[in-house]
């Protein structure tokens with residue numbers, strides 16, 4: 001990374017543009033008849049309606065879910081969604097060169113209505129689930145084909161842990177002249193090439209295409225975020241993880257999952273023998289312990305806080321160092337101790353770094369030598385990279401931090417981290433909540449804000465299709481109730497637009513204070529009912545600090561802790 005703000009999402013790619021970047025140059029593909037055989041063996045019970053016998057030999061050389069992304073020779077995967085049925089777009093897919101359609105019974109009827117008998121159809125009941133093995137067949141992915149895949153799931157810490165993983169893997173791969181891949185909320189990377197992400201975890205057809213692309217680009221290992229949406233929507237079907245890591249589980253996404261138990265069950269699907277060879281589970285809370293019990297296959301446990309009794313790895317001897325911490329990874333069974341560090345603020349980044357390190361140490365695909373890993377940790381300091389919008393330090397006096405905390409637990413952790421280093425200063429927080437997402441967390445976030453910060457400025461996040469004023473009211477209501485019931489003296493105000501809220505935070509700050517802009521991290525647009533308003537918290541904060549005469553850190557590829565030490 002050459003610039004700590006260099007998130008590539010200033011440029012919005014169309015589905016087709018993004019998809020074309022995912023595609024490998026050469027795909028052998030396979031015949032429609034053989035694909036049906038693969039789906040039959042996998043238990044999907046496919047019903048094939050060819051267009052003449054010869055169509056059974058049609059060679060499929062790609063797969064896409066969106067007609068805009070369909071290329072010549074593709075399997076068009078038409079799923080029934082909450083709003084549309086993909087089969088209603090079969091004509092556009094055929095026009096773009098689709099060679100066959102994978103869909104459900106309803107979709108098969110719609111394909112006939114739309115394009116008659118122009119395209120052969122494979123009908124299955126579970127289309128999203130079958131899309132994974134179908135794309136794996138077309139792109140030649142098997143459990144052994146590589147690259148070694150490291151998946152990270154959990155409510156918070158996925159992006160940071162995958163950045164840490166990639167940074168460590170980069171060092172290890174370099175010695176074998178291989179590169180690394182990254183798939184997540186911010187970007188998708190194959191070696192040094194990068195494109196902005198549209199989803200945290202892309203659709204199965206894209207993921208399988210990416211695996212083939214990774215092999216073409218000599219990617220030996222890849223780190224990817226696995227969202228609970230991806231698991232529920234079957235986006236990871238047909239992928240095989242060498243190691244999957246669990247960070248934590250706290251309230252979020254209850255709009256999709258309904259309850260914490262359902263949310264847990266979705267995540268738990270990743271930690272099963274058929275998907276993952278080794279599961280590394282952080283067991284700092286009861287959900288972690290439950291996950292370790294629910295996981296099947298090889299399970300490795302990691303405790304990063306507290307006094308666990310039965311774990312494989314634990315974090316000990318945590319000591320502040322720069323803005324971050326040094327810590328020891330202790331392997332309980334062998335007694336081995338590995339000392340390392342993270343330069344990112346917040347104890348939760350010790351957890352993220354420890355998880356990344358243990359995932360690599362426990363990898364059966366890579367089987368890295370201990371001395372190699374220790375050398376990489378010492379020489380490259382892989383957990384002191386800048387993760388865009390995650391505890392990103394913009395200035396040190398006042399301490400000014402942009403952080404993606406957008407759910408209750410992340411806010412608590414971020415404000416705790418600020419509390420530990422505040423000294424005599426005050427904490428000034430800009431916070432909001434996103435629209436069209438888990439509404440129940442809004443008053444909770446308001447309450448946390450006023451309990452843990454000294455000056456709270458409520459503003460807009462991404463309202464999406466909701467009325468922004470109503471969202472702010474819900475956050476404000478939780479804040480006011482907490483102020484009243486706790487007799488708190490927190491300063492509380494509402495300021496919009498967000499850029500003004502950021503300027504206000506700087507206006508009330510002194511050099512000894514800490515400013516936290518929560519919720520938007522690396523994002524560079526606010527979505528007001530489809531209208532995109534350009535705003536980057538980091539840019540606004542820098543500008544406001546500069547105008548107020550405060551010194552800001554240079555925008556470059558080093559974290560503030562490195563800056564601190566230089």
Ligand SMILES: CC(=O)N[C@H]1[C@@H](OP(=O)(O)OP(=O)(O)OC[C@H]2O[C@@H](n3ccc(=O)[nH]c3=O)[C@H](O)[C@@H]2O)O[C@H](CO)[C@@H](O)[C@@H]1O[C@H](C)C(=O)N[C@@H](C)C(=O)N[C@H](CCC(=O)O)C(=O)O
Nearest residue numbers: 065066067081082083084085086089199200201227229230
């Ligand atoms: C809530 C959710 O995840 N919805 C996903 C779901 O949408 P849906 O059921 O509404 O589908 P739909 O829009 O009815 O479309 C059905 C089919 O018709 C096709 N279609 C539709 C319209 C059209 O004009 N042309 C067309 O071909 C679509 O490509 C699709 O194949 O299926 C679609 C296709 O598979 C996904 O693109 C869509 O993700 C949307 C874009 C989304 O925003 N998802 C977010 C919430 C998400 O997945 N987030 C997680 C991270 C969450 C977090 O941790 O914060 C992620 O992994 O990114």
Ligand SMILES: Nc1ncnc2c1ncn2[C@@H]1O[C@H](COP(=O)(O)OP(=O)(O)OP(=O)(O)O)[C@@H](O)[C@H]1O
Nearest residue numbers: 155156157158159160185348403404405410413414
């Ligand atoms: N291990 C952790 N435990 C609790 N909070 C964390 C942890 N790691 C990061 N956070 C907080 O969560 C925010 C989001 O971090 P990160 O982007 O790494 O997580 P994520 O799981 O990828 O989130 P999302 O899926 O929403 O992008 C951070 O900005 C920080 O406030």
